[in-house]
Amino acid sequence: MPELRRDPIIGRWVIIATERAKRPTDFSFTKKEDASPPSEKCPFCEGNESLTPPEIYALRKKGTKPNKPGWEIRVVPSISPFLKTEGDLDRHGKGMYDLMNGIGAHEVIIATPHHDSKPFIKGLSQIEKLSGVIIRRMQELKKDQRLKYVLIFKNQGKIAGGSKLGHQHLQLIATPVTPKRVKEELVGSKRYFDYKDRCVFCDMLRQELDDQKRIVLDLGGFVAVNPYCSRFPFETWILPKRHSCDFDSMTKKEIKGYSEIFQLTLKKLVKTLGDFPYNIVLHTAPLRRRKKKGYWETIEADYHWHIEIMPRLTQVAGFEWGSGFYINPVPPEDACKYLKEANNVAT
């Protein structure tokens, strides 16, 4: 059973893989890379369903059977899960340390039946379907009272921790604790709300829309922006203009608008940066809200879901891990200029 351990100084939780632990010789700089498998052996390709664990959910054509061809999006358990579904949390202490069992879920969302390693997913309707599947999984996992957060992320390219499979997919990790970065945002936006009685993200959007210097796109109820305080070159956020703390509260029309701006933003990034490595993380409100009177209402009012696209262009980022101090060699205003100019992006 993996372990969740809490840092006694700053309170950050870390997943420690106690089974399948790696040895020093397992690390790539001492070991030769495996080549990516050909598409006949790709476990994410249509027809190879038997190469993955049984599916958790799939968007399928009528009349097709589970774990057989005929799907458009398929959700399967990770074959090397960081967290496991079975068991109790068993929170306890070890002297001054806190830990719990690594209960949670680790799923792979296969974004398309076709073998394709392009940095974005083809077809607007496919992204709409994908958003629908993400929402469905979130709502399903919300029912499990042990879980506090659903993290959705995508790693593209080796530098960003992407897989060598060359088949577009996302990952979902459901955790029994709220990730630290999200918690920091929750605390920060609550503090702002307490002071101003307004959402910090809404205020930011208003100022950015007035200013226009960092707005890449303003489309269908959504905005793509290079944040004023971008940590990474070409860091881009996508936010809904309608205040909402939950990704899964989107209406059908909003899903359409979101999918369009998401696809167009990625295309502009690809046009500007080539086949670039990146991480995408969805920041949405936690599954559970504290029962404290008024708190629940506060999160609804003060938090604002958004997507963070983080290109991994610089290796300079080394010491940032240890200091939390970021150095960004591309002002977001410059990044925005390049992205605005990136037109004629092929579909």
Next chain:
Amino acid sequence: MPELRRDPIIGRWVIIATERAKRPTDFSFTKKEDASPPSEKCPFCEGNESLTPPEIYALRKKGTKPNKPGWEIRVVPSISPFLKTEGDLDRHGKGMYDLMNGIGAHEVIIATPHHDSKPFIKGLSQIEKLSGVIIRRMQELKKDQRLKYVLIFKNQGKIAGGSKLGHQHLQLIATPVTPKRVKEELVGSKRYFDYKDRCVFCDMLRQELDDQKRIVLDLGGFVAVNPYCSRFPFETWILPKRHSCDFDSMTKKEIKGYSEIFQLTLKKLVKTLGDFPYNIVLHTAPLRRRKKKGYWETIEADYHWHIEIMPRLTQVAGFEWGSGFYINPVPPEDACKYLKEANNVAT
């Protein structure tokens, strides 16, 4: 002038390079790598002093002149500084955003006159001298009232953001704000102290020394430990057993003990992991302590300086940037076993 910008949500400061800003084509995945220069052209080699800006400080043999051969350790300004010494902080707002000028210092500490790209510095006495020079620079920079923190770090290997120069050096960045990760530690250790009236690091050391499972070395008044909540495989911290918040408060005898454990720890890591990429960061107390009654004394009592060695073995770390959720595939107890067994490390 570089800009320091504050994230309005969580309050993190980011350095934005407004001059020398990079263009999309500057990033290495679109551009060919330059090979590392041969040693005759290495600006850090003895004899090539004219290839760097004039030195800020050097530990020199008697009778030798500044910016000429005859030095053992040399401190020069960075040729592409992230922060600059000249000017005013000029803290101000832009609508809801906060910013200030990028005032500070960015120095390179050349650790040896000899061209050597080994992951550790040869010779115990050289490390002692290096520690002495770091302390001297800290005490000098402390006099500048605009500066709040001195960050000392080393990036080794391309993945860790290391330079291609192949000549051992450290970097020093003095900042007008305290880096977020250090602040989190200050806040966390203060909270612990308020509750327990003890230093959280001292308590941790006591428990680890009782337990022994994660203690790599216990030597000359210092301990090398794989933290219970390690974020990275083989993450190793070095802490003084004597409670102290300031790196620059070490006695001569302590500098000797520290240099010995530092060198031996790095050698054990190299013996175990080969020529591995890593980041090292020194966490020490801020230069200024708040004037509030009692606060100064609290930092002295509750904070404990330490070195964090972070091997960069996994690319998996992708989404951690965005979530603050770390996944470590090597339990620190396993890492410790490997490091303990790594004996016969050549000098």
